Amino acid sequence: MKKKPTISDIAKLANVSIATVSRVLSNSDYPVKEEVRQKILGISKEVNYKPNIFGKMLKGGSSKEIGVIIPSVTNPFYAQLVSAVEKQCINRGYIPLICSSYNNPKMEKRHIDILFQKQVAGIVMSTIRKDDPFLNIEAHDKNVKVVLFDQTRTDLQYDSVSFDFRKGGYMAVDYLIQCGHKDIAFLTAPIDRKSRKMILEGYKQALKINGIMYNSKRVIISSMIGTNDSGEFEYENGKTLARLLLQDKVLPDAIVTINDMTAIGIIRELTSEGIEVPKDVSIIGFDNISISSMITPSLTTINQPSYETGTLATKMLLDRIEGKEIETNNIVMKPTLIKRDSVKKIEKETRQ
Amino acid sequence: MKKKPTISDIAKLANVSIATVSRVLSNSDYPVKEEVRQKILGISKEVNYKPNIFGKMLKGGSSKEIGVIIPSVTNPFYAQLVSAVEKQCINRGYIPLICSSYNNPKMEKRHIDILFQKQVAGIVMSTIRKDDPFLNIEAHDKNVKVVLFDQTRTDLQYDSVSFDFRKGGYMAVDYLIQCGHKDIAFLTAPIDRKSRKMILEGYKQALKINGIMYNSKRVIISSMIGTNDSGEFEYENGKTLARLLLQDKVLPDAIVTINDMTAIGIIRELTSEGIEVPKDVSIIGFDNISISSMITPSLTTINQPSYETGTLATKMLLDRIEGKEIETNNIVMKPTLIKRDSVKKIEKETRQ
């Protein structure tokens, strides 16, 4: 009465062997007389039988769990993504183990260790390790599938869902130029990530194609290195960047930056200095987190589809886990421009 | 070479019995000759031994995991809270299993079932079930500790970390009155939760104490019932509420609402109708999510300390799991007023 019923309890009650019970309860396609099957099913409902996963696991089955490694759920971009992962998992009977690395390689390794120990079926992750000795070995040694998203690595043979940051940067700047802006600043955290580097490249490319001189003075890089990746930090960094920008006496026409949270920080700092957005300066963000449409002025931005990324990455992972032998798949999500109110359209005539 | 080393592999390599290896590797205080101990430790490093949790678990040990049930990580309030839980867990060697219920009782039950199956050591949760047959039975039957937060239930003997919503509502309204506002509207989602009911009570109480007539016309309740608890929904609900409010030809002096996301939605809708905040109408939110300080105008609000709540709830749970026999503990967090820019101070003289 006190402890959980096991198959052997059920076996006794049904007057059959534990093997038979196991066959029925684990949905084996093994033949069992329908009458017996029903009896066992009935009893197991009655006693509220719940299989003990550990027993199963010991036999070597892989758990229906997948690891999800992200910088932090506190960052709305990743919260969205996690939400998508969760939904896919539920649909297909898996359980996501959510691990925040806070952009700390030590933590990341720790989480990966734990996930392996738990014998997860797979991992979807946004790694920040540039050097791979670890990831590579471990993942191949055990048979744990891995799908990378967000930050990917071409040196590893993993499936991935990445994003065309370069094009995103390009689109942002190009749009600003189409709106009549010429003096366009790029405000960024340190270029220690491929994504930022790519956006900067897109920025340069758009200037070039539109015949605007690249001016390194207009690329402002903060020195703050975030230990975590929460929105908090990015917001503060935005304020810092705005202050750096204001050291220059002439304001640019427009600002492009590496994510929406940073953009919001920039707007806030500028506003508190009496500079209006978009009247005095236009700004365009990156990511399209949900809050961006809610603030005033609503933020024009480059959409990086977090929900779709999470959905796709999870689907790929689960497909692979379930043995659908697909080739290594590297999906690149396309940026789209979300026009809102933080960019002003300048009539050609009014500019000197 | 291919498969994971087990204690018996190590035992062979070290020429000792598996029992000795087990004693060393599981940090038992059982006496083992230092020499042997070192040898075993050395070998286990070499072969990169990782204990198989399932073997341990089978013996009945409880896993070092705790379940965390919240409406959704997409809601910044809960994202913060989860972040705090994670940190506590890491400090003390536990792993949090994060489960989003999306305010769906079915999901909630499903998650609880799964958590029990996994034999988690405990659960910290924000339940939305009013009727308990389920929670109660299960939790007592197995020896899983439970700590409730956010929404609590007095009918169950669980530890809890709750919040004084009534006082929060009171403080919000009282502050508005101190600022010179008299006609104060309360905009809310359906009063199907204790938290909302309590805030409304605080609202009424503050009016009463300050000698202002309660006007039921100024309590605006939307009919939208959210299936999920993402910020998205609350934001939309805010817009809906603002539209309902505008059906009345005379605008109130100030608005108090049930959470910051809703407040942001209200502000957005009012702004798009040409009504300025706080010039034309003041507004005060509830929760103090991080974004509230970042928007323009920054949102005056009642602080509900999500991080501290998560920290405390987790500490209590882990303490209880680890056998520190404390009495049932019901902590009530106190609201604080965060003054920012969305409330205007009206000089007494200028009001007629």
Add this chain to the structure above:
DNA sequence: CTGAAAGCGCTAACAG
């Protein structure tokens, strides 16, 4: 179709 029995990796008596 059904049952007996051998483990999966580990811990914990118990016996040296």
Add this chain to the structure above:
DNA sequence: CTGTTAGCGCTTTCAG
């Protein structure tokens, strides 16, 4: 101090 052994709950041969 160390080794032997009996399970924990379940799946899975292998024999009926």
